[in-house]
Amino acid sequence: MPIIDVWAQHPTPRFLRHEMLDSLRRWLGEEIPAGEVPVSATLAVLDAGGVDRALLSAWHGPEGALVSNDEVAAFVAEAPERLGGVASVDLGKPMAAVRELRRAVRELGFVALRVVPWLWGLPPNDRRYYPLYAECVELGIPFCTQVGHTGPLRASETGRPIPYLDEVALDFPELTIVAGHIGYPWTTEMIALATKYPNVYIDTSAYTVRRYPAELVSYLRAHGRRKVLFGTNYPMLTPERxxxxxxxxxxxxxxTELFLAGNARRVFGD
Incomplete structure (x- = not known):
């Protein structure tokens, strides 16, 4: 059965070494590679987990790019049949961000935008996101974000689905939203939004199957079968694990087919 991982990163050294990931490294017991990580290493991890395709995310925060859009495009170019690109932009410069998103989609072939709210300390209903939402609608791509508590050493408030993501879905009914990391401890809120809005989805990145909250499993088995997508958050979590x-x-x-691949194909058109 095909598998698509909707949230992964092929890391750069500055991403792996960032102090915000110290807590994750402690939990996972991971050591930082000495130098650049070859794309072949990520492909080998996908193979070990039976993943056919992964969407690699760029990372941009207030201090700059930890994984730039051009770096992601270069990674994807090494294995375009296995990898796709997800853009990230400078939220502090909304018009430049819109232009960069347009470039990433039209020139680099990226299939989505991701903004991680805790990186910016700004919830997704902040006015600085809104030009990007409008551009996502015009480009026909999903907006991807993080919900739930923050594993890295940052405040978790921006990850509350209600009221923040609720207001965005109300203001932009044409916008497809993929909320990553399940939403725990506000999982029930996230399920409520995915049920309420036709274009709101949940992805399971950063969680192993055995750690899925019971309410998410019940939702997945029933009326949420078309609303939940598989993700890993690699390199923090491998597909196999x-x-x-x-x-x-x-x-x-x-x-199972919808969860592992079918919903991702429909949402990302990739």
Whole structure:
């Protein structure tokens, strides 16, 4: 059965070494590679987990790019049949951000925009996001973001689905929103938004199957089968580790296919 990972990063040294990831490294016991990580290493991890395709995200914060759009485009160019690109932009410069998003989609072939609110300390209903939402609608791409508590050493408030993402979905009914990291401890809020709005989805990145909250599993088995997408947040979590125990969820074949690939194909058109 095909598998698409909707949230992954091929890391740069400045991404891996950033102090904000110290807490994740402690939890996972990971060591930082000495130099550049070859794309072949990421492809080998995908192979080990049975993943056919991964969407690689750029990362941009107030201090600049930790993984730039052009770097992601170069990674994707090494294996375009296995990798896709997700843009990130400078939220502090809205018009430059709109132009960069347009370039990333039209020239680099990227399939989505991701902004991580805790990096900026700005929830997704902040006015600085709104030009980007309008451009996502015009370009026909999803807006991807993070919901739930923040694993890195940053405040978690910006990850609350209600009221922040709720207001965005109301203001932009044509915008497709993919909320990554499940939303815990506000999982029920996130499920409520995905149920309420036709264009709001949840991805499971940063969680292993065995750590999915019970309410998400129940939603996935029932009326949420078309609203939940598989993701890893690699390199913090490998596909092989993320998927261990999938059969224990008791999903039927149709739901499993939608979760692992079908919903991602529909949402990202990739």
């Amino acid at each position: 993320a998927l261990a125990g999938l059969d224990d969820l008791g999903l039927d074949e149709e739901t």
